Amino acid sequence: MLCSHPNFWPGTTVNSFVGSALVLSHPSRFVNDLNYVGGSGKQTISFTTRLSMTYDTNLIGIGMGTRSLTLLGPGTIHAKVWPGYIHRGMSLVHPNIIAGTRVQSYSRNVGRGSTLILSQPTLTVGDSGYISGSGKQSVMFTPSSFQTTNM
Numbered sequence: 001m002l003c004s005h006p007n008f009w010p011g012t013t014v015n016s017f018v019g020s021a022l023v024l025s026h027p028s029r030f031v032n033d034l035n036y037v038g039g040s041g042k043q044t045i046s047f048t049t050r051l052s053m054t055y056d057t058n059l060i061g062i063g064m065g066t067r068s069l070t071l072l073g074p075g076t077i078h079a080k081v082w083p084g085y086i087h088r089g090m091s092l093v094h095p096n097i098i099a100g101t102r103v104q105s106y107s108r109n110v111g112r113g114s115t116l117i118l119s120q121p122t123l124t125v126g127d128s129g130y131i132s133g134s135g136k137q138s139v140m141f142t143p144s145s146f147q148t149t150n151m
Contacts, residue, residue: 004047
């Protein structure tokens with residue numbers, strides 16, 4: 001995930017989290033560096049995903065007319081970005097998820113997957129475009145950005 005702040009070098013990414021500490025891909029600018037911006041106290045860091053991410057649901061899959069969805073983990077290709085940087089406002093893509101649906105909230109339940117609350121219910125059997133299916137399914141999350149001031 002890309003990070004943006006006046007004192008971050010272009011291309012800085014999240015390397016990992018240690019507890020609540022954010023570990024960057026490389027150090028931020030130092031006081032004597034060119035373009036260093038002085039400041040103190042609470043500051044804002046912007047985060048942006050660089051790619052679409054695919055995650056797998058639990059064995060229940062995507063229910064009909066529901067706003068709640070449980071994810072067990074990422075699709076194999078995105079296993080290295082788990083827990084995945086899913087955040088409020090991201091768009092979801094799946095045949096039974098209405099276009100424009102976004103993540104309204106996200107909570108990680110250790111050992112039981114992660115629960116998403118969607119901005120609108122999924123399609124039901126009587127809806128145009130509904131595709132019948134159950135069991136583990138894949139959901140794609142599209143790139144987006146958000147900001148935090150909790151520093």
